[in-house]
Amino acid sequence: MKLAQTEFECLMSPEALAVPEGYKGLYAFHKYWGKKPAEPVAYLISHLCPKDGLVVDPFLGSGVSAIEALRLGRRVVGIDLNPAAVRLTRMLVKPPSKKSVEKSLSYINGAVREAIDATYRTSSGKTATHYIWQGEKMKNVWRTNGSARTRIEDFPDDHDLKMAAELADYRPRQLRTPRFFTNSRINSKASFDLRSLFTGRALHNIELLLKAIGELPQSSREPMLLSLTAAIGQMSSMVFTITGRGKMNTTKSNKIEVGSWVIGFWKPDVHFEVNVWNCFERRVKKLIKALAGSPEVVDSTLGSISDVCASVADGAIVNGNCVAELQSIPDDSADLIITDPPHGDRIPYLELSELWNIVLDEQPVFESEIVVSNAKERAKTPKEYNESMRQFLRVAGRKLKKAGHLVLFFNARTGSSWQFFDVFSKTASAAGIGFQGCFPLIYSAGSVVQDNRAGALQSDFGLVFSRSAYVNQRLLDIPNWSSIMPQPSL
Numbered sequence: 001m002k003l004a005q006t007e008f009e010c011l012m013s014p015e016a017l018a019v020p021e022g023y024k025g026l027y028a029f030h031k032y033w034g035k036k037p038a039e040p041v042a043y044l045i046s047h048l049c050p051k052d053g054l055v056v057d058p059f060l061g062s063g064v065s066a067i068e069a070l071r072l073g074r075r076v077v078g079i080d081l082n083p084a085a086v087r088l089t090r091m092l093v094k095p096p097s098k099k100s101v102e103k104s105l106s107y108i109n110g111a112v113r114e115a116i117d118a119t120y121r122t123s124s125g126k127t128a129t130h131y132i133w134q135g136e137k138m139k140n141v142w143r144t145n146g147s148a149r150t151r152i153e154d155f156p157d158d159h160d161l162k163m164a165a166e167l168a169d170y171r172p173r174q175l176r177t178p179r180f181f182t183n184s185r186i187n188s189k190a191s192f193d194l195r196s197l198f199t200g201r202a203l204h205n206i207e208l209l210l211k212a213i214g215e216l217p218q219s220s221r222e223p224m225l226l227s228l229t230a231a232i233g234q235m236s237s238m239v240f241t242i243t244g245r246g247k248m249n250t251t252k253s254n255k256i257e258v259g260s261w262v263i264g265f266w267k268p269d270v271h272f273e274v275n276v277w278n279c280f281e282r283r284v285k286k287l288i289k290a291l292a293g294s295p296e297v298v299d300s301t302l303g304s305i306s307d308v309c310a311s312v313a314d315g316a317i318v319n320g321n322c323v324a325e326l327q328s329i330p331d332d333s334a335d336l337i338i339t340d341p342p343h344g345d346r347i348p349y350l351e352l353s354e355l356w357n358i359v360l361d362e363q364p365v366f367e368s369e370i371v372v373s374n375a376k377e378r379a380k381t382p383k384e385y386n387e388s389m390r391q392f393l394r395v396a397g398r399k400l401k402k403a404g405h406l407v408l409f410f411n412a413r414t415g416s417s418w419q420f421f422d423v424f425s426k427t428a429s430a431a432g433i434g435f436q437g438c439f440p441l442i443y444s445a446g447s448v449v450q451d452n453r454a455g456a457l458q459s460d461f462g463l464v465f466s467r468s469a470y471v472n473q474r475l476l477d478i479p480n481w482s483s484i485m486p487q488p489s490l
């Protein structure tokens with residue numbers, strides 16, 4: 001496994017934790033919910049796990065810990081219930097070559113771009129880039145002025161309305177039916193289908209992309225499918241409009257700008273329909289750019305959990321319920337368990353990832369998600385959440401070496417979501433694991449999906465536990481390190 005040492009020396013300074021840079025390169029490719037900054041993860045891995053030691057992340061998400069562990073020459077087991085998270089991480093830890101992604105894009109361009117663009121053709125023969133809809137009424141059509149890239153805004157003519165109407169009733173043939181729940185938190189309803197969230201034209205064009213991706217050699221499909229998941233929100237009718245924003249801080253403009261899609265399944269009254277090809281191509285080009293710039297650090301072998309534990313493979317990225325999957329790691333074998341579990345009712349990952357899993361033709365096991373959800377049909381109560389987290393901590397504690405550490409990135413709005421930590425106060429059941437201290441996890445502006453509700457907590461903590469009473473000096477160096485457990489309000 002190759003290491004780009006110089007890059008990691010600077011990531012490892014404790015000050016770097018206080019000023020995370022935001023997501024760059026491959027980390028910026030996908031907007032996985034609740035992504036954590038790489039700096040604290042890299043710092044903790046480099047100081048709490050020796051080279052070739054074993055790092056475990058049971059709630060892996062988009063794979064920040066796996067990527068950092070492999071880059072730093074540690075072995076890693078990453079587990080997540082969300083198939084989209086696992087497939088994304090597998091690609092990020094063994095990224096495709098820039099050339100192969102360019103070749104795939106070029107094939108898809110030749111296969112379907114004209115057919116997609118034809119559905120957005122205006123009466124002038126140009127291709128529309130965006131439509132603004134108010135409810136069911138088309139209000140505006142945007143196109144670019146050829147190579148000058150100036151935006152031209154028109155009112156829709158009969159031709160534009162006819163084009164939209166032609167595919168309005170399109171029913172998906174390939175994309176499976178979504179499984180949504182009645183969840184006021186994210187404005188979703190159990191009765192939603194894909195046509196509640198996309199125009200017929202968008203669904204038609206997404207299926208054209210899927211067909212072309214399916215014609216690629218098997219080994220080239222994954223980066224394209226994952227690019228489609230990364231772009232799917234922007235292809236939906238959930239993209240809101242922004243007004244009143246001037247180019248300078250002091251100026252105000254009445255111009256409408258394109259917002260991003262909203263976190264939650266709702267269709268703003270005034271919303272965009274964006275050209276599906278443009279959304280897809282932009283995402284693939286972002287991947288190509290990241291691949292061009294990313295250092296050649298990951299040259300790791302992936303295998304099963306037992307391969308990693310026997311040091312036959314560098315990493316295992318496993319799809320499943322972590323409480324069950326952790327059992328296959330031998331007791332007393334992990335140097336560091338570093339993880340970011342769902343924080344009470346902060347984000348229901350599987351619900352929000354359903355569109356990504358539909359693109360990937362995966363069926364997430366909603367029943368096993370550890371989360372507090374507003375969706376009544378899911379019966380994910382705080383009581384059940386605490387019981388599952390207790391169970392997780394009991395199993396995780398047994399997997400740690402005698403001098404091993406457990407780091408949880410955590411915060412929750414209500415005290416009821418902190419109750420599972422009582423496991424650690426019952427020494428017998430927690431295999432003698434004690435709290436060492438915590439530090440505030442600082443996010444760069446706009447880097448993380450934050451909780452905006454009243455009373456929501458704006459930052460998370462890195463909570464460090466260990467079986468040993470000795471506190472590593474490198475932990476004490478972390479800015480604002482505290483040996484007192486945060487006291488949530490009840």
Ligand SMILES: C[S@@+](CC[C@H](N)C(=O)[O-])C[C@H]1O[C@@H](n2cnc3c(N)ncnc32)[C@H](O)[C@@H]1O
Pocket residue numbers: 032033034035036037058059060061062063064079080081082085320321322323339340341342343349350368369370371
């Ligand atoms: C806060 S996110 C992790 C985000 C991650 N730190 C990152 O940087 O992208 C929590 C993750 O826990 C996963 N999860 C929820 N219940 C799980 C379970 N029972 N077993 C494994 N993973 C689970 C969710 O799918 C989600 O990806």
